[in-house]
Amino acid sequence: MKLKSQALLRVLFVCAGSAVLAASPDRVTLPPVEPIPTPEQRAWQELELTMFVHFGINTFTDREWGDGKEDPKLFNPTKLDCRQWVRAAKSGGFKLIILTAKHHDGFCLWPSQFTEHSVKQATWKNGRGDVVREFTEACRDEGMKIGLYLSPWDRHEASYGTEAYNEHFRNQLTELLTHYGTVDEVWFDGACGEGPNGKRQVYDWPSYYATIRQHAPKAVIAIMGPDVRWVGNESGVARVGESSVQPANKDVHGDRTGNVWYPAECDVSIRPGWFYHEPEDAKVKSLNHLLDLYFKSVGRNSVLLVNVPPNREGWFAEPDVNRLREFGDAIREMFKDDLAQHRPVATEPPDNIFGADFRAARAVDGDAATYWAATEGTTAGTLVVDLGEARTFNLVSLREPFWLGERAQKYRVEAEPKDQPGTWRVLAEGSVIGSRNLLRFPETTARRVRLVIEHARGVPAISELAVYHSPLVPPATGRD
Helix, strand or coil: CCHHHHHHHHHHHHHHHHHHHCCCCCCCCCCCCCCCHHHHHHHHCCCEEEEECCCCCHHCCCCCCCCCCHHHHHCCCCCCCCHHHHHHHHHCCEEEEEEEEEECCEEEECCCCCCCCCCCCCCCHHHHCCHHHHHHHHHHCCCEEEEEEECCCCCCCCCCHHHHHHHHHHHHHHHHHHHCCCEEEEEEECCCCCCCCCCCCCCCCHHHHHHHHHHHHCCEECCCCEEEECCCCCCCCCCCCCCEECCCHHHHHHHCCCEEEECCEEEEEECCCCCCHHHHHHHHCCCHHHHHHHHCCEECCCEEEEEECCCCCCCCHHHHHHHHHHHHHHHHCCCCCCCCCCCEEEEECCCCCHHHHHHHHHCCCCCCCCCEEEECCCEEEEEEEEEEEEEEEEEEECCHHHHHHHCCEEEEEEEEECCCCCCCCCEEEECCCCCCCCCEEEEEEEEEEEEEEEEEEECCEEEEEEEEEECCCCCCCCCC
C-alpha cells in the first residue's frame, strides 16, 4: 500500500509539472540589446557608491607620492582600526572599499615574501602586522565588499624596468588574491614613471589580467582593466549622457572590436589630497558638494568612488566620519518617499506593452528588478503616472533594466501643472538612462508626470520611474 501511494504521488507530481509547463509555453522574454554587462559588471554598477582608502608610508611622510626610499620603520599606526573605517563607510551608504595595498613608493601593507619594503620592517607590531588582513577581515565581518589597489609603478623595486618585474608583480598579485579570501575589485592606474634604475617598465597587462581571472574570477578589473573604465577626471563628475557602451579599447580588450560594455567609475577625494594631511581636517568637502557629486556620477549612469584617508593613528578623522554620516543620512532621507510608487500608471498609446509580465505598473512597483517594456518592434513609448492629487516635487529617478542593454537615446520628463490642466511642461531632458539617471529641477506642483522616450535602441524598457520631493536636493552647479 505504501509503495502504491508513493507511485501515485510521483505520477501526480509529474502530471502537475506537465500542466504548469503546458499552461505557460514559450514564456515571453525581452531580447537584450547588445552589448550587455557580465553578471560581475552588473553587480558592480548596482553598488553605486564605493570608497577608496589611501593609506601607507605617505601617511607618515606627509606626502602624496613617495620615492621608494622611505624608512619602513616610519609606518606605525598605533591605533589601527579597520572596523572603524568600514562602519563609517556603511553609515555613508558605501558598499565596497578599495585599499591601497601598495602605492607608487612600493611599500606593501602586507608581509610580501617578494620584498622587504613592507610592514615586515615597520615599527608597527614589531614587523608582525598585516594591514591587508585586518582590512579584509573587517570588511567581511561587516558585510562590506572588498577591493585592492596594487600600483604597477614601483619606485623601490630593483627589477622595475626589466622583464623580471612583470613576474614580480604577478607574484604580488597572486599573494593578494590567494591569501585573503574573496576580492571583488582589483584597481590599477596607468602611472608609469621611473624606477630606482631610472628605467620605465613595459607592463604585461594581459598576464596581469590572466592572473586575476585565475585567482579571482568574479572580481572586476578597474581603470587600467577590461571591466571598468576611468571617467577621465579626479573630480567625481561624469559627462551628461554618460554611456556604458563604448568602443573596444585595444589596450585592455585585446582583439575585441566594435562596442563593449565598459562602465565609468568617478573617483574623487573627500579632501584636497589623497593621503592624510592634518591641515586638511578643515578642508573636507561640504555635504552639498558631495550630494552634487552624487547627482553628477550615480545620477549619470556611473559609480562614485570617494577616497577617505586614515590618519597616522590608523583612524578616519572625525571630520570625515561626520561628513560620511551626514551624506548617508541625506541620501536615505532624500529617497525615502516615492510619490509615484504603486500609483496608477498608463502607457501612450494604450496597451503599449511587450506582454503581461511587462505591464506599466512594473515601472512604479518599487522593485528595480521588474520593468515595463513597450510593444515589440517599437523604439518609442510614454508612461503617465497619476500621483492621485497635486503634489510638489523636485526630483525624478529613472532606471532601465540595464543588464539587458542601454536603450533610451533621447527622452524627456514632463508635468501637467496644477494651474494648467491638459497641458504638459518639460521639466528635464536626457539621452542615456542606463543604471540610473537623477533629474533635479525647481519645485513643481502637478498631479500627473509623464516620461516620453522619443528614441531607443530596441524596445524601450523602464524599471524605475520615481518621483520625490526633498529640500536636500542640491541646486545644480557648474561643476561639470
